[in-house]
Amino acid sequence: MRVSQQLTKTLREAPRDSEGGNQELLVRGGFVRQLTSGVYSYLPLGNRVIRKISQIVREEMDRAGGQEISMPVIQPKDIWDKRPASGPTRSEAMGDVLFKLKDRKGRDMVLGPTHEEVVTILTAEFARSYRDLPQLIYQIQTKLRDEPRPRGGLLRVREFIMKDLYSFDADYDGMDVSYRKMADAYRAIFTRSGLRFIVIQADSGAIGGKDSQEFLAITEAGEDDAMMCDTCDYAANREKAEFVRTELPREPEAALEEVYTPDCKSISDLAAFLQVPEAKTIKSVCYVAGGKMVMALVRGDLEINEVKLSNMLYRAGINAADMHLATPEELTQAGIVAGYTSPLGKDERVFIVADTSLKLGNNFVAGANRVDYHVKNVNYPRDFRVDEWEDIASAYTGATCVRCGGTLRAIRGSEVGHIFKLGTKYSELFDATYLDAEGAAHPMLMGCYGIGVGRIMATLVEQSHDEKGIIWPFSVAPYSVALVGLDLEKEENRQTAEQLYADLQAAGIEVIYDDRAETAGVKFNDADLLGYPIRAVISKRSLKNGGVEIKLRSQRESRVVPLADAVGVMQDEIRRGMASA
RNA sequence: CGGGGUGUAGCGCAGUCGGCUAGCGCGCAGCGUUCGGGACGCUGAGGUCGGAGGUUCAAGUCCUCUCACCCCGACCA
Numbered sequence: 084m085r086v087s088q089q090l091t092k093t094l095r096e097a098p099r100d101s102e103g104g105n106q107e108l109l110v111r112g113g114f115v116r117q118l119t120s121g122v123y124s125y126l127p128l129g130n131r132v133i134r135k136i137s138q139i140v141r142e143e144m145d146r147a148g149g150q151e152i153s154m155p156v157i158q159p160k161d162i163w164d165k166r167p168a169s170g171p172t173r174s175e176a177m178g179d180v181l182f183k184l185k186d187r188k189g190r191d192m193v194l195g196p197t198h199e200e201v202v203t204i205l206t207a208e209f210a211r212s213y214r215d216l217p218q219l220i221y222q223i224q225t226k227l228r229d230e231p232r233p234r235g236g237l238l239r240v241r242e243f244i245m246k247d248l249y250s251f252d253a254d255y256d257g258m259d260v261s262y263r264k265m266a267d268a269y270r271a272i273f274t275r276s277g278l279r280f281i282v283i284q285a286d287s288g289a290i291g292g293k294d295s296q297e298f299l300a301i302t303e304a305g306e307d308d309a310m311m312c313d314t315c316d317y318a319a320n321r322e323k324a325e326f327v328r329t330e331l332p333r334e335p336e337a338a339l340e341e342v343y344t345p346d347c348k349s350i351s352d353l354a355a356f357l358q359v360p361e362a363k364t365i366k367s368v369c370y371v372a373g374g375k376m377v378m379a380l381v382r383g384d385l386e387i388n389e390v391k392l393s394n395m396l397y398r399a400g401i402n403a404a405d406m407h408l409a410t411p412e413e414l415t416q417a418g419i420v421a422g423y424t425s426p427l428g429k430d431e432r433v434f435i436v437a438d439t440s441l442k443l444g445n446n447f448v449a450g451a452n453r454v455d456y457h458v459k460n461v462n463y464p465r466d467f468r469v470d471e472w473e474d475i476a477s478a479y480t481g482a483t484c485v486r487c488g489g490t491l492r493a494i495r496g497s498e499v500g501h502i503f504k505l506g507t508k509y510s511e512l513f514d515a516t517y518l519d520a521e522g523a524a525h526p527m528l529m530g531c532y533g534i535g536v537g538r539i540m541a542t543l544v545e546q547s548h549d550e551k552g553i554i555w556p557f558s559v560a561p562y563s564v565a566l567v568g569l570d571l572e573k574e575e576n577r578q579t580a581e582q583l584y585a586d587l588q589a590a591g592i593e594v595i596y597d598d599r600a601e602t603a604g605v606k607f608n609d610a611d612l613l614g615y616p617i618r619a620v621i622s623k624r625s626l627k628n629g630g631v632e633i634k635l636r637s638q639r640e641s642r643v644v645p646l647a648d649a650v651g652v653m654q655d656e657i658r659r660g661m662a663s664a
Numbered sequence: 665c666g667g668g669g670u671g672u673a674g675c676g677c678a679g680u681c682g683g684c685u686a687g688c689g690c691g692c693a694g695c696g697u698u699c700g701g702g703a704c705g706c707u708g709a710g711g712u713c714g715g716a717g718g719u720u721c722a723a724g725u726c727c728u729c730u731c732a733c734c735c736c737g738a739c740c741a
Contacts (some may be wrong), residue, residue, distance in 0.1 A: 095690060095702065096676045100734050177741065197741065231665085231739055501741095533741095570698065604701035607707095611701090624700065626719065 084127075084562070084607075086597040091126050093609050104304050105544035106236025108553050112613050114540075114561075121241035122561030123235025127622055128613065129540070132563035133244060136539050137223050139275050139558065140246045147268040149219040149248055154201045156225060160191035162200040162323040165512050171404075173200070178404045180228050194227040199509045199531060202249045206527070207515035216517060216527065221248035223536065235273045237541035238304060238497055244537045250530040251510075254516060258528040262294060262504055265532045269298055269500050276539055277556025278499065279546055283309045284319040287499065295503035299496030300542035307498050308479045314489025321493070322390035324478035325485045328382070331444035337460040344457045348422040350383040353457060357448060358383070360379055365441065365449040365461065367424040369414060372396050376433045380426055380446075380469070382440035385476040395436055395473045418452075425450035426467035427458060437469040438476045461481035497542050498535070505529040553614030554636050564653055565615035569608045569622035573600065580621040583631065583649060590650045592657065611636070616654055616660055 091113030101107040109115050116130030125133055141151065160183065163174040174181060174193075182194035195201070202220055210218055223461075226245045233239050250261035260419050266282075273280045279298050285297040296319060299309055310326075311318035321326070345355040354361040364383030369376060370392070377396065379387050393403035414421050417433065426435055427449060441447070441463060450463040463469065482491045510516070510526035518524055540559070547554045557563060564587060568580035580596070587594040595615065597606045603622070620632040631649040634641035635656065644652045 092674095092691080093702095094675060098675070099670080099677095102734085117733090173741080180740065199741090222716090228741085232737095234735090342736095402727065567700095572699090602699060602701085602703060604699095604703080607701050609702085620700080 084595045086595060087599045088126065089595075091128065093612055102234075104236060105238065105541040108215060108544050108548055109541070112553065117236065117451070121230060121235065123240060123537075128561040132540050132555070132559050133536060134189060135559040135561075136276060136536050137244070137246070138224060140272055140534055140536065141385055143268045143272045143275075144219075144221050144246070147219065147264045148217075149221045151221055151223070152205075153222050153224060154195070154198050154205070154229065156195050158193050158201060159414060160193045160511075162204070163193055165200075167508070167512055168491050180230065180421050182227050192425065196226055196228040197245075197533075198222070198224075198533075199249065199505070199529075200245055200513065203509040203513045203529070206249070206251050207510070209514060210251060210515075210517055210527070213517055213519050215259050216251055216253045218251040219248055219261060219264075220251070221246060221532075226264055234306075237304065237537055240537065246534040246536060248532045250532070251515070251527045252529075253525070253527070255528060258504055258506075258530055261454075262502065262530050265502050266296060267529070269502065269532070269534070272534065273298060273300075273499065273539075276543065276560055277547070277558055278543060280499065281309065281311060281318050281494065281496065283311070284317075284323055285503070295501070298500035298502075299494075300499045300539070300546065301494060302542050302545040303495050303497045304545045305495050305497030305542070307496050309496060310480075310482070310491045310492050311494050312484040312487060312489045312491055315484060315487040317484050317486045317489075317491075318494075319478075321477060322388060324489055324491065325474060326478040326482035327485055327488070328440040328443050328476075329362070329483075330383075333444075334446050336462050336465065337446055339461065339466060340459040341451055341456055342459055343455060345455050347457065348453075353448065357457075357459075359448060361532070362444065363447055365426070365447045367426060367450060369409040369417075369424055370406050370421060371409050371413050373402035373404075375401055376409065376413070376419075377401070377406075378424070378426060378429065378433050378435045379475055379656055380435065380441060381438040381476045382444065385438065385440055386479070387438075388475055388477040391473070391477075392436060392475045395471060395475060396434075399434075399471060401434065412663070420450070420452050420454060423450035423452055423454060423456065425452045425458065425461075427461065429450065429467065434467050434471075435467070436471045436475055437463075439474055440476060442472070454483050454600070477503050497538060497543060497545075499538050500532075500534045502532040503530065505531055548614070551608070552612030555614040555616060557616045557657060560593075560614065560616050562593045562615055563657050563660075564592055564594040564617045564619055565610040565613070565619075566594050566596045567603075567610060567618060567620045567622075567625075568596065568598055569603050569606070569620065571600070573623065576621060576623060576626065579626065579646065583619070583621060583646065584629075586650050587653065590654060591649070592653060593637065617656055619649065620661065 094111040097107045098110050111392055113126055115123045117123050164172050166172050172241050186192055199643040222245045227242050227356050230241050233241055252258040280298050280300050283297050285295040308321040310324035347356050350361055350364055350366055361497050362382050366381050368387055379392055381387050393406050396403040445462050446460045448457050448459050451458045469499050480492045484491055507526040515527050516524040544553050566584055571577045584596040616636050618634045625632040628643045630643055630645040632643050
């Protein structure tokens, strides 16, 4: 490609609404343009990057036995309205995130946010026997989700390119094998893409399913919090992370004692006022879920994790979909005094969930359920009842790892991949069964595995740039070599540059040739902004010095190589660059 | 959905108390001079001032409504 003929141009200034990071660099470089909120065009350079990433994904999926197909974006809504034995339909669960429209006959349609439904229907038609299993079916295709608020440039958008693979197996062992294959393939994909990532245990959520892992690209711009151990390889979503609670020294149980605690509405106020550690207090927070008043208790030094809490409630048969902090009215109605809430004296009308930390200590301070008063020496089970003991506290930086005793720390990232075992949820819903060797029908065991292709591009930019611009890994760079021609008005220089351009192309190297009548500074700055891994300069200076000046984007130094060696030298650099990704 | 902000040339911006032909920088076109880190001069093209309605002799500027986008929060297979 010649820069002089390229559609896009670089922007000297950041666009008004750019947020910095990947958004600013990708827009300034002309990789993408926003059309409307959360919806982008991929321009020639951006499209090449997407193609490179997609190709890596495709190769690894095929290597793992995947078969590529392409499913419709437009789908009839009724397949989203299938009602399972219990719980909401998919359409209800997704709510307004699902794009809905009507066709000319007035039939309700949706734009596919994912394809479990369609792929299950398809596979059920063909895979009728245990002999037809397993099947690994995938596509790389546009997904549409009407997110409440797109953000982070390309990190969270409403229309995005995703690879989604679905596995169909005869039994649980088979599903486990497929799952492991995908986990391995995912590691290979992100490694080849040059991404720094971690694999974490994820919350499978209320949807169910046993195993689930997220692949997080490490970046501060991400929206996901994870906890990882500094010693072993334990890493988990913050909503899921387990940790060891510290044990407090046991004291002889003392008698309850009400104390006057003016203006002590928070745990820290209270602990300071009574001169006790925060861990000696009980934090009580009230929620309403499924029409029931729920009181969550954790030790004062910990925080309540609402996701863990709601999962617990689901398990206890309470519909936590509408769980929210109890309003002042709801508290008053239940006879609870805000700021001085307490498990003391609560009967079965309040569902009490206690974090296991409360077993590791005694003589706690709790609210007196009376303004300006707390109660000392509160002990279980002497003084209050608990419906469920559970891990409902958030892990924190400095907490102790459950696996190895190491220390956990928080890390931020963006979810670029997510794999999980679905079991028979969709196969039962759509009657996707196969016949075993005895002729008996069974639902297939499914797994689903997603990769955000566009998000890989965005997180790569977040991870790999400097003050001048992007630094693409060799494996996904739109072009490997930027050939910069200077002093081109001299016929001899132009011919030399043209010849090298032709030679590079003939050698199969992806090269973009800057043949514009621009000054050196403009061309160098563009090459830096656009992040091509190798820059090759032909100028009167380089020729005087013996040939072509070659510089890696990731390095400061350049060197001059004879024209005759130039192609070979660049081939070597590309080989090395690809290998080190 | 709640709160805040912004819409003026392809991009970034200015536009005073309502006033006369709506400006500046970048980019774009032509000519000339430059030529290794975003050069310079001259000339030129490019505008429904987000949209609709209103007030006024006069609206980019004031009023009403509306749309879009951005940010914070809520929400989020």
